[in-house]
Amino acid sequence: MKLLHVDTSPKSERSNSRALGRYFVETLALGTASLTIDHLDLVTDPAPAMTEAFTIASYTPAAERTVEMKRALVASDALCVRMLDADALVFAMPMYNWSMPAAFKAFIDAVVRAGITYVATADGRYVGALGTKKILFLTTRGGDLRPGSPLAGMDALTPALRAAFEFMGAVDPRFVDAQPVQFAQPDDRAAALDRARIELDQIAEEWTGQPILAAA
Numbered sequence: 579m580k581l582l583h584v585d586t587s588p589k590s591e592r593s594n595s596r597a598l599g600r601y602f603v604e605t606l607a608l609g610t611a612s613l614t615i616d617h618l619d620l621v622t623d624p625a626p627a628m629t630e631a632f633t634i635a636s637y638t639p640a641a642e643r644t645v646e647m648k649r650a651l652v653a654s655d656a657l658c659v660r661m662l663d664a665d666a667l668v669f670a671m672p673m674y675n676w677s678m679p680a681a682f683k684a685f686i687d688a689v690v691r692a693g694i695t696y697v698a699t700a701d702g703r704y705v706g707a708l709g710t711k712k713i714l715f716l717t718t719r720g721g722d723l724r725p726g727s728p729l730a731g732m733d734a735l736t737p738a739l740r741a742a743f744e745f746m747g748a749v750d751p752r753f754v755d756a757q758p759v760q761f762a763q764p765d766d767r768a769a770a771l772d773r774a775r776i777e778l779d780q781i782a783e784e785w786t787g788q789p790i791l792a793a794a
């Protein structure tokens with residue numbers, strides 16, 4: 579299995595999303611004989627910022643692009659290749675102001691590409707290229723937005739991720755949301771991380787088809 583593992587938190591050792599992402603990948607490795615990992619850190623290796631040249635080039639048919647246009651798309655093309663090359667995608671990120679960090683939004687803006695990650699059909703439909711991939715979004719939230727919480731209606735992150743990736747063809751993307759991991763008592767934070775690890779174990783077992791933890 580080829581895995582693209584994307585990190586987005588500006589925190590390093592203190593990051594909950596990075597720690598949970600590592601935990602998931604390590605668990606997955608226990609049940610996967612040949613796991614190849616492509617790690618993309620969007621903090622040290624950010625997706626390209628949007629430019630006028632990019633907006634023009636990306637909507638110009640490939641056969642009509644000038645050298646300058648092609649140059650404007652190089653970084654985006656490379657990110658698309660890394661994503662399309664993988665069998666499984668793991669995106670770890672903190673919730674920032676109810677949605678995604680800007681670093682991950684820049685990544686989405688770079689990989690939602692006409693003719694590469696989706697095509698528009700003559701009869702007006704959009705067909706995405708991610709349909710065969712296993713996809714996990716691992717988000718960490720300082721507060722508690724679970725159903726029933728007063729903050730539950732504030733989650734603009736899950737719908738935004740779902741819209742962008744389902745547009746690119748994602749089928750049944752999985753979401754593990756660790757919450758509350760900051761604005762809560764230590765016991766509640768620890769319980770949130772435990773719940774997330776249990777969900778990650780289950781997804782790793784689903785993805786590998788192996789009873790990883792019973793064997794460990």
Ligand SMILES: Cc1cc2nc3c(=O)[nH]c(=O)nc-3n(C[C@H](O)[C@H](O)[C@H](O)COP(=O)(O)O)c2cc1C
Pocket residue numbers: 587588589592593594595596671672673674675676677718719720721722759760
């Ligand atoms: C700029 C900023 C904005 C944040 N916005 C929210 C928010 O809207 N809702 C929330 O529950 N937590 C919010 N948090 C808390 C983070 O989501 C939380 O600390 C998370 O665990 C960070 O993930 P990390 O440890 O991987 O960096 C915010 C934190 C920062 C620094």
